[in-house]
Amino acid sequence: MNQETVNRLWLAVTAAVSLIGFVIFGMILGGSPLGWDVHVVLASAVFAVILATGSAALWVVWRKRQDRKAGYPVKD
Numbered sequence: 001m002n003q004e005t006v007n008r009l010w011l012a013v014t015a016a017v018s019l020i021g022f023v024i025f026g027m028i029l030g031g032s033p034l035g036w037d038v039h040v041v042l043a044s045a046v047f048a049v050i051l052a053t054g055s056a057a058l059w060v061v062w063r064k065r066q067d068r069k070a071g072y073p074v075k076d
Helices: 003-030 038-070
Strands: none
Touching: 003 038
């Protein structure tokens, strides 16, 4: 797989996991989506951002490992 395909796939999976996390966390806190108030939506959004940030951190670690395996210097 080329790098652009991997980037797009990682972004798509991150978006899907964040959206699923948003809905599931909202349902845990507030029941069905029609019964959510602003606090449930905000808490779910924070949870989705945490998931996306974790995915970004994993991406950076994975890219650094790939670069190290390829023999590229970590710093110039």
